[in-house]
Amino acid sequence: MRQKSAVMMPESLEHRVALIRSLPIRPRRAAIDTALAAASDPEEIERLAIELLELSVRPGVKTKAGPWARRGAYRRQLDADIALSLLCSHWGSLSPAARLHTLGVANGRWTGVIRDLVQHEHTNARLALCGMALASGEPALYEPVGELLEDEEASIHRAAGVTLLSLVALELELDPATLAPDLGPIDQQCLIPDAEVQPRQALLSVLRSAITRYGEHQQRSIALACLLLIAHDSHAHALASNRVDHAATQALRGVLRWSRAPITRVCALRLLGHDALSDAAVNRLSRAHDLADHDLTLRQGHLTLNPTRHAHLGKIEVRARSTTLAPDADGTERLRITLPKECPLPDGSWLSALSPQARRQIPRWVAAFDTDELATRALLDPLLGDDDELTRLMASRGANARTTTDFCFDACEPIARGAMTRFSFHAAAQDPTTPTHRRQMDTLSKLVRSPHASVRRMAREDLTRLDPWASDSSQTSLIARRRMADEPEAFLVDLRHVLMSGSALTRIRAIGIARRLGITDQIESLLLSLVTQSHGPNVDERVVASSVSALGSLCTPNARQTVRMVLRHPDPRARANAVEAMSKQERLAGLTDEDNSLRSTLTELRGDSHQRVRANAVHALMALPEPKGGAALYTPSASSALIAMLRDERAPHRVSGLWVAERSAVTHGSALVSHVQSLAEMDPDRGVRNRAHGLIHRIEVRQRLQSTKLTVTADNSRASAGQP
Template identity: 30%
Template structure:
């Protein structure tokens, strides 16, 4: 009998049967109803058989197949809660992209089970076009319907930011946080979800559903907050505007949700929202505890956000306490309490690479106790990632640096050893007390570490650029008492003692203080000894001021060769337009270092009036010079000008110069010239062979040719 009914009546009958039937009956009736909802299409695309026009069907009082399918799909939505899982998955595929039209009017059905089914359908379908329907149902008179609508809106929001909805309703307990990726909405625009959540937040006083605020929390990352009005569509702008200007009721609820929710994403948002004044306290409360390794991982991976002072200042007082075990013994350690804001040593290995790299920055920002730092960062010494180990050794307190000083990577061990040095500290004799550390460094295979160990045993802590310990003392003095150190440097620059002046200038360059002492350096250039003047010229080379340019131009005409050489090197790096004409004169200077610096600049960054081809001709003459010092300097220029892009700059001149270098490596009478020429020739040969191999595929070479290459 049912098969004889019109499609719309047949679908209604099947729906009533599903709502009233048992599970066995639903298993039989559901496929029949879903089959009616299938949209009829031609398999062959453009069919030669044309259907009757819609106007003709309307005139005859008939309905199109699309309209009949929509009627059936609407009935599927009415009985959604009764459908088994397999039938739901089938119906989702059948109705994909059509659910927004199918639920029109269904969400206001008198039956609360039908209205609840619409909310459940929105969550299952992942269709952003159903988000406005969920917002309307938040104020439903039936609590269960409103609860399901709240859950659906939260699920759509989590999907919009790449987070799968799972478990729980109000707090979304059990939600998994794989990362903030691209939108995973099945249908519709993510901006539609932003728009709906903004409307739900504006109407919070009507429905008072916390899930809406959780949905806003999921969507409002720092990009959406800062650039919400510039995103795709108006929804982001609406939600960002509400966030910046919330009403008092919704603001208080948002603080409560942020501080108490168990959604892992909330802790990430707490870190991002620290700079928002009205939410800062709630953010700190949320960051003060954690419930899972996933929460640790997401926050630590975003620890770079703490570089902003507005955020770092808020977390500086974050409580991080632990119980001290073995106090006063060599095995003293700190046991962190459950839900600590920092991961325990046992959780370190479960963190992602980004989280392990961000952990030291987070620990430094919260101002953790040194004993807590040793406990939390101690596991980093076994980390396979050099960046994670290096970041940990930069934060690790003195007592935990011993193992990092012996790290297998020189970059980590050097950084740790420089921090381990007691130079410039209040207790400058600490290095002698740590005899075991000095002894371990003295046996290191790294020469730099052995040098530090030797200097630590001597305890010469005076600031200076001549020793590693002196440079460490200077840097620490600059941080602890910058005024005192600057006064000491100024006194040394004004002193007539040549050695003190030179050491002070070298220290200025090491500490990047050249601009601060430009005036005194300019005076030394004019009045100082040749050694001090040459060192001051090298320091002024880093400045781009007119005063420095004039001083360098005068030094280029100095009677001292070392001063002219440093001035020529400095001027060639000031780029073509700033180089004075004096450089053209220096290309024929009697001193080999002066000529070499000018030619190197001409064939590198360029010198006005001295093109690279002409400089190459002068270099060829220099390589054939009768004076060994000039040939040696010429090979030095060739080793820097010929490799890499030098071939393109020099053109045909390149082959001539390369051949001359090879000849010097074989026949020059001076051993130094032969050695430097041989090194240059080997490098050029390797570059030529590498370029040749790239142009000739290996599979085309015979074994003999491949071996010869």
């Protein structure tokens, strides 16, 4: 017998399972159940669980079966339900795969399982209910878990509370790490339930019941779960009573105020507008315990823009302390700014550990809290050099105005554009003599060369707005015209200042504006001085040329004398403008050149070496009225000068000749036109040929228009005379 016994033991588990299978159903179930409870080998547990799982599968009942067959089938179904309950009671020791299969078999059969497990004598069986509820997410299991909150066993009601909190976290898709230390890691869901009841509604129902019974179970996790739902779901507001003295409200306030879980700080931010919870929320927001606490809350910075929240956040003071450090080698004193412990906002030492999303929101928080100047500097200055572009952008918005200019030069276009917008907003037209104005102008003159198109455009617009002499645009003229109309004295002062001390370009633009406004007579003396000092080292020839042009509209003796003086200026542009100005002065003065002095001067200048001077002289000659000596004296002289230009061997002179020909009363068929035609056909220079072609075309068009006009005029006159 002893020998026989010794032979028994090496038999494998499979053999024993085969022997068990030959037993009646109840002993078989009992053997597997007790073995599952006692086994420690995972493989054994897996095998035994499969065996019990097999017993848990419900057999079908044939609809056409007889009463005896039906009764037998129902009995087998009952046995299967008992086996399922037994299997579920071992939930804690089952492998993930076995759990998944168990949930699959149990789906739709929860009533019996819940009935057996809720009042099971073993702690593990009742705990299994919590595990299954969490793993399956099955709403039918929430209610029994809620009942377990009042279980006699401390571990059970604690587990029930944590289960409900975990379910809320899963429902709200919250990261379990944000609930630490109130909640550990959550088991991953094994099965997505095909539930008829919405999980959130079931959770709300259970939690509503649980929070009203808070005095009996006092589970902190239930209060936290309710808080999460209230903060994230507007339908859950009924979970919190507006009565401050209510036990449930007290619990919620306590958790909100004292929980160190980072998510509670986010809840506090969301619940700032809640009547019964707002002061606890303010209290929680005024403290941050660790990095996760800072990071999670800072990310929600957009919520601070809500006016109600903003008003409550303004109650939180952030004050910094400054300590004077030992001076540097160059004697500069330095300040160390420190924020208090558990400050609601992170100082520079935390920045590198914070996520970019959190860093970007810090300026919004700084704006929301009651932050003093020192604290603002301590919080924002480190962000100004952040690697993240959006962080710099957000920080630059809240930074001191003195740093705005620096950000206009940022490599990131949105940052530079934002800073440029602020710069434009603050920059105002000021007295040009002030240092502020000069600084603004310097900055803008650099910004017009910015790599960002938007910044360049804004800088140009600002230049125009702040300095009417800065560009030649029509907007500049309009601004100058308005200023002249509104405050002529101040405008003339500015104009004279620019002409005296401005750059060459600015002077030229100022002269142009004065000519367009017709106020050259107001600045005659300055124009004269600009021309007479034209030989100085600091005077630009372009300024002289512009001044001479402006003097052309003045007929004073000084102006005329000065213009004639410039006819001998070494710069051809100045000489050319002087020829034009002289001609214009003569016309304006209505002089008839009786002494032929102008004619002789122009005749002398028609042989100038520079084409522009020569062209102006010929053009002016052709515009002169007939001399006293008769047409014979005039016409050949001017025409021959023009023909000589058109025949000149230098291409620029021929081009200038065409320019004069176009502006003269040249008609088709005249001698000049034949010269132009020969240029268009045979000139060796392509540019000259093209210009000549264009001129001939325009002459033809002009003549056609004139003949049409003449015909219409003749018809009209015949019609008025009554002729057919």
